[in-house]
Amino acid sequence: MTNKNTPLPSTSKIPTKWLAVAVFVLVGYGLTQPFVNRKFGWTLPSLASVLGFEDKAAKQKPEAAADSSGKQLSDSKSEETQDTTLSAEQLESQLLGEPKIVEKNSTDKTSTKAGSKTETKTPSKTPTKQETTSSNTSSKSTKSSTKSDEKLLYGLLKEVGREEYVSPAGLRYTRGSEEGHRLKHIERHLADIPDRPGRHGVFEGDMAEYLRLLDEAFTRAEKGEKGTSKTEDEDGMMKYEVTFPKPIGFIGGRDGARQKNPDAKRLRMILSGDRVITAFPF
Numbered sequence: 001m002t003n004k005n006t007p008l009p010s011t012s013k014i015p016t017k018w019l020a021v022a023v024f025v026l027v028g029y030g031l032t033q034p035f036v037n038r039k040f041g042w043t044l045p046s047l048a049s050v051l052g053f054e055d056k057a058a059k060q061k062p063e064a065a066a067d068s069s070g071k072q073l074s075d076s077k078s079e080e081t082q083d084t085t086l087s088a089e090q091l092e093s094q095l096l097g098e099p100k101i102v103e104k105n106s107t108d109k110t111s112t113k114a115g116s117k118t119e120t121k122t123p124s125k126t127p128t129k130q131e132t133t134s135s136n137t138s139s140k141s142t143k144s145s146t147k148s149d150e151k152l153l154y155g156l157l158k159e160v161g162r163e164e165y166v167s168p169a170g171l172r173y174t175r176g177s178e179e180g181h182r183l184k185h186i187e188r189h190l191a192d193i194p195d196r197p198g199r200h201g202v203f204e205g206d207m208a209e210y211l212r213l214l215d216e217a218f219t220r221a222e223k224g225e226k227g228t229s230k231t232e233d234e235d236g237m238m239k240y241e242v243t244f245p246k247p248i249g250f251i252g253g254r255d256g257a258r259q260k261n262p263d264a265k266r267l268r269m270i271l272s273g274d275r276v277i278t279a280f281p282f
Contacts, residue, residue, distance in 0.1 A: 026051075030046075033045075033046060153165055154207050154208040154211055155208055156168065156208060156211050156212065157173065157211065160172075163175050163181060165183070167211060167214070167215050168215060169214075169215035169216075169218050169219050170218075170274055171214060171215060171218055171271075171274060171275075171276050172274050172275045172276065173186075173275075173276055174275055176277075177277075177278075182275070182276055182277065182278075183207075185278060186210070186214075186276070186278065186279055186280075187207060189201055189202060189203050189210075189249075189279070189280045189281070190202070190203055190205075190206070190207065190210065192250075192252035192253070192256075192261075193252065193253060194252065194253065194254070194257055195254065196252075196253040196254065197253070197254055198253055198254065198255055199251050199252075199253050199255045199256055199282070200251070200252040200253030200256060200280075201249060201251060201252070201264055201268075201280035201281035201282045202249045202250055202251070202252045202264075202281065203248060203249040203280075203281055204247075204248065204249045204250065205248075205249075213248065213267065214267075214269060214276070214279050217240060217242035217267050217269060217279075218240060218269065218271075220242055221240045221241075221242055227242065227243035227244075228240070228241070228242045228243070229241045229242075236272075237270055237271065237272050237277065238270070238271045238272075239268065239269075239270055240267075240268070240269040240270075240271065241266060241267070241268050241269075242266065242267050242269075243265055243266050244265050244266070244267070245265075246265065247263035247264060247265050248264060248265065248267060248281050249263075249264045249281035250262065250263055250264055250281075251263075251264055251281075251282070264281035264282055265281075266281065266282055267279065267280070267281055267282070268280060268281075268282050
């Protein structure tokens, strides 16, 4: 019969030798597991997985990930705040009329656009209203003068009737003489006629120069200047004779040729009223 005071043997305690064996086996497993997996291609679970440590690590990782994502979100909000502040500064700079700040990471297109806005162009000179008016007036005056010169015969005589012309001094040239017009008759004295009997006065110049010389001689004679004379003949015609300081031509014709064509410094002009009948050097 069993004594009630005698203690029963405990079944919950593991002998020390078995515990040592278990530790030895676990350590051996932990050391050989990676080698065996590599050598034979097995997928033996790790020692941590066998002991249940990986489950705890897995539970802790989501928390770390949450902390990391929270930190990244905070950093993102901080950067967004910085960008918003920079945009506000740029807007304020634009409102105050300050030059626009171009960030380093701006695209080439933005830089080109900003550069094109800041380029300065040299304004071309625009003619003033006064200069334009002066230019137009000058142009009109030139055109008017050209048209006026085109209407003047020899650039000097103004037509006042049918084949009737008046010089600036008031001398009139009309139809008449053997040549049909007084101008044609006067034109004969622009060239020598060697076989003409007697003397033939020749003016050295063109018709326009000759007509101006006649105006000068008439004006001087009307004023009674020295070296001029004005006489009336029996037919009521006026004879003007004017001496010039330099030769205005030479004496031609047969007599002139015999005298070796001497210089002519005087001019004779016959007028009927204000109409020119003839004029020649002598």
